[in-house]
Amino acid sequence: MTQKTTTTTLPAGIYVRISLDKHDGAGVERQEEMCRKLAAEHGLEVSRVYSDNSISAYSGKTRPGFIDLVADVKARKIGAVLSFAPDRISRNVSEYEPFKATLKNTHCRLIYVNGGEQALDDPNADLISTMLSSVSQWESAIKSARVAAAKAQHRRRGDYPTKPIRLFGYTHSGEPHPTEAPLVRDAATRILAGESLNRIAREWEDKGVTTTLGNRPTAQNIRKSMLSPTTGGFTHYELKKKDYSPAEWEKLSAWDKLGIIGRGNWEPVLDPEVWQALWAHLTNPARKTNLVGSAPRHLLSGIALCGHCGAPMYCRNKWYKKKTETAPKRVYYCKERGGGHPTRIAEPLENYITNLVLARLSASDIVDELAAGVDTDRRAELTTTRDMVRGRMADLEQQATLGNVGMDQFGRMNKALTDQLEAIDAELVELAGAGGVLSEVAGVADVRAWWVTATLELKRELIRALMTITIEGTPPVQYKFNPEYVTVDWKV
Known part of the structure; x- marks a missing residue:
């Protein structure tokens, strides 16, 4: 009697990803649905779906779903990877090639809804997949440059910076929110008068106020929204640490890192002068905050x-x-x-x-x-001086743009003016x-x-x-x- 042999096949894993999902996960859900049909056609059982929703495969950001996928392939928990198309897996050649090598080493299959099964051991098929990955990377780079240019144009015009996540205090179109804007103004006044972010967060939570994502208000998310230059009516681009050497980054002041270009053409939630005083207050290194995030509960704690x-x-x-x-x-x-x-x-x-x-x-x-302690004359004097310093900084930038001032000289003069501006704000x-x-x-x-x-x-x-x-x-x-x-x- 001949004994019947049974072959066991490892289950498949589905990987879905979309760079920006504006439909609450509908994009990845459609990908998963098509991948499950593909699994049925190949007689594969799906054990897990790995998802990275609203995460780019070109930017280099961490993708938890992709990391788990690679780990399970290496651990031989899955024997096939199903995805909609190669650009869902990666738009970066330096990432895609090691991934294919991992699949080869573990004899894991790679099957696409749009592209079919990849013959990983075929040099010709391998070359084509690498070329497709290079094309995807090139397309992403072109798109990234186009988007960056459009954003730069909007900033130069002073347009309100529309983003997927609405900034607290504004409507999606950039107008002061009817209920949130008064809360921001009241909070700014109270913070400058000495109240803590923690207390304001607790009061907002008691009133049923939520963030624009529907979460409970905290000192951290209130601080973040109030520190945004947009709240003060300034158009800006935020400098990225990866674009600078460590030494260059350390030389930049906190104000420089905001990348403020000028006044925007939208109505600010906070008066620009109030916002600048608030920004200097909340970013002042000498300002003491409770390290565990709770407000002081005793009258003289930290004072006596x-x-x-x-x-x-x-x-x-x-x-x-x-x-x-x-x-x-x-x-x-x-x-x-x-x-x-x-x-x-x-x-x-x-x-x-x-x-x-x-x-x-x-x-x-x-x-x-x-009453005499509130030195209104000194405040007016400081405000006038601050405007003069800003004017000198703008003139200096213009002279540097025209080539009348060398970059070394510009750096030294701009640093001196920035230090003066920070002292005035303090x-x-x-x-x-x-x-x-x-x-x-x-x-x-x-x-x-x-x-x-x-x-x-x-x-x-x-x-x-x-x-x-x-x-x-x-x-x-x-x-x-x-x-x-x-x-x-x-x-x-």
């Missing part, structure tokens, strides 16, 4: 200073192991190691500082001093930030009522603007809070 080493003090819970103690107490402490750093129970310290602030705000002379931010909360309090009739309703961020910014707090060390036996060991230096 250690009298032993000068470092900021923070808040935590601590058990004192007393018989009457049923819960830990909040305490301010210094994170620096070693002995001698003071610790204070939070509640009496916060009450003491609060009373000092309210007493100072209730003084008869404080309103005039706070001072404007300082005036806008401190002046915002002080000017708000200056117009309040009942400061105690204002304090009760004010946000924690505003209270903290007011304390920063009014005083410097240093917590001194105490004698070994100190059972009650003693204000003598708290040094307050008034700024106003």
